Amino acid sequence: MALADRWLLPDGVKDILPPRARQIEALRRRLLDLYDSWGYELVMPPLMEHLESLLTGVGRDLDLDTFKVTDQVSGHLLGIRADITPQVARIDAHRMRSQGASRLCYCGSVLHTRPANMLASRNPLQVGAELYGHAGIDSDVEVIALMLETLLASGIEAPISLDLGHVGIFRNLMADAGLSDAQEAEYLEKLQLKALPEIEVFLNELEADARLLDRLAELPRLHGGVDVLARARVLFADASPAVTEAIDYLEQLADRVGRRYPQVRLYFDLGELRGYNYHTGIVFAAYAAGFGQAIAKGGRYDEIGRDFGRARPATGFSSDLKSLSDLSASVLEVRGGAILAPAGQDPLLIERIGELRAQGERVIQQLPDVTLANLSSCDRQLLRQEMTGSSRPCKRIFD
Numbered sequence: 001m002a003l004a005d006r007w008l009l010p011d012g013v014k015d016i017l018p019p020r021a022r023q024i025e026a027l028r029r030r031l032l033d034l035y036d037s038w039g040y041e042l043v044m045p046p047l048m049e050h051l052e053s054l055l056t057g058v059g060r061d062l063d064l065d066t067f068k069v070t071d072q073v074s075g076h077l078l079g080i081r082a083d084i085t086p087q088v089a090r091i092d093a094h095r096m097r098s099q100g101a102s103r104l105c106y107c108g109s110v111l112h113t114r115p116a117n118m119l120a121s122r123n124p125l126q127v128g129a130e131l132y133g134h135a136g137i138d139s140d141v142e143v144i145a146l147m148l149e150t151l152l153a154s155g156i157e158a159p160i161s162l163d164l165g166h167v168g169i170f171r172n173l174m175a176d177a178g179l180s181d182a183q184e185a186e187y188l189e190k191l192q193l194k195a196l197p198e199i200e201v202f203l204n205e206l207e208a209d210a211r212l213l214d215r216l217a218e219l220p221r222l223h224g225g226v227d228v229l230a231r232a233r234v235l236f237a238d239a240s241p242a243v244t245e246a247i248d249y250l251e252q253l254a255d256r257v258g259r260r261y262p263q264v265r266l267y268f269d270l271g272e273l274r275g276y277n278y279h280t281g282i283v284f285a286a287y288a289a290g291f292g293q294a295i296a297k298g299g300r301y302d303e304i305g306r307d308f309g310r311a312r313p314a315t316g317f318s319s320d321l322k323s324l325s326d327l328s329a330s331v332l333e334v335r336g337g338a339i340l341a342p343a344g345q346d347p348l349l350i351e352r353i354g355e356l357r358a359q360g361e362r363v364i365q366q367l368p369d370v371t372l373a374n375l376s377s378c379d380r381q382l383l384r385q386e387m388t389g390s391s392r393p394c395k396r397i398f399d
Contacts, residue, residue, distance in 0.1 A: 016322070036105075055086075056308065062083055089130075089308065124320040143298060159265065160264050160287070164266065164269070186202060190202060223270065225268070226266065233247055338364045338379070340366065
């Protein structure tokens, strides 16, 4: 690499400079305090692990997104995490061994071999929460509520919409249809793209019951307001009872979330199958007006710890802290401007600087013969006040 190019970073990777870094850190502390107030315990998994551990369970979908390196100590293949969720599942299943409900939260960097979309970073600062050990609707409502509180605490003032789906609808329709694995995979791919003409061609080539073909043709169109659920009940009236149960579950959950957050617009997409290979029930994503990608997302993934030797129901969500900070309409409250202290090692001066810092003040001490680079951040100045028989440093407003 040429000397002139050594300052360049890889595509999709950026430095975080002042004052944005300070704002992101303030938001991180605010959100972790929020999670703590809800009873979620902080965990800090390592940045890298044995590759098999990272790609177990929910991590199988992360294979192409995960950087692989060889451990120079053991010779084993390691992975640099692309998602913290599998690590938290391992901690719950293997390290904590809680018998009841376990609430865990995290915030840390992840790395992606490729961006998730055109707007995404390849090194997000992932923040999220997971609830293990409970399989009912109450835990799903709690996690969705905590996700929405995360967005509110982040200062996002743009209208928020909550996209709800349930993978059980698709999974049970596929069981009724009796499609081969290849046919199911082809239909799933077209469904995720909402490719209606391609779906029509695909269904015309199937030798199946006409009623079944009607269901598969309408599934990608089942998105919109709460009336979507009523349409789905009619369409799937003679389908597996599990399909109706999933629709009922969606309606009950939406009712509880809607009453709690009436300002959030609810949107239903019964063909939304993000994370289909590991989600087992409800899936959800939050969107902010004017931003084209989900700002937070999650869902239920029961049995997540099975590959770690302990199957546990689980539900959770995650977001990119840097994106939340960018979308915030308000500047989070951080400490005010700094106090400029003179250079020198006078004991009284050092004592006074220490007292001010202990009080939470930000004190920047000058260095001899060097101009302070961030002088504009100082709004006060520490000066020596001469008094009869003594002298003591004091502070005054910086002119």
